[in-house]
Amino acid sequence: MLDNKWNASLYDQKHSFVFEHGKDLLSLLDPQPGERILDVGCGTGHLTQTIAESGARVTGMDNSPAMIESARKAYPALEFVQADVTDFSFTDPFDAIFSNATLHWVARAEKAVVCMAAALRSGGRFVVEFGGKGNAATIVSAAQRSLAELGLPNVDPGWYFPSVGEYASLLERHGLAVERAMLFDRPTPLEDGERGLRNWFDMFGGAFVRAVPDEMKPRFLETVEDHARRTQLRDGHWIVDYRRLRVVARKE
Structure with missing residues (x-):
């Protein structure tokens, strides 16, 4: 996975929309009592807990030690495992794999699909949502323009934002028959008013921020805001x- 430095406290306090939107995805998962379910990229464990409330036996998995530590503290009765989605295995197969807002952080997408497919039983369900083609394009463009104006090299954040066809083909090649796939817009207000976009870069835009010398970081963020303000700041919220x-x- 990409080397993002995760702040579990900032994630919960200022970016709760990540797991709040994931609740809608749970209706497609439809977890049943007694099922074994793997929550890939479980973060601080809130959706893992919601799955467990169905009576399913759920394991939360995340690559971030900080996220796993926070999840274990919040939900000590649940099982949480620190592991990389491109290199993991379990002894017993799962009835379903669930993942919300994680797989766009995995540049080695095929290795992740191979591991996830291997972890499912025959007939097991695969229910995921993550950033697709064109995700956050305005914000990314504003960041890249700002780097150029400051005389800094362009940055490829390394996110994986595939099209429907690209990802469906990848799944099919590894024995996962696609039943439903859709790409849709979800304009998302950030918390904390006019501070919101800076919080977003602190949480998710580390690749850009790390590329800027410390003395230039305030100017970089101001420039990003200037470029994005016209279309992305509404009623005091980014x-x-x-x-x-x-x-x-579904696994064939």
């Missing part, structure tokens, strides 16, 4: 132009 890819598949 809006990120998220575009999500939602997929339901």
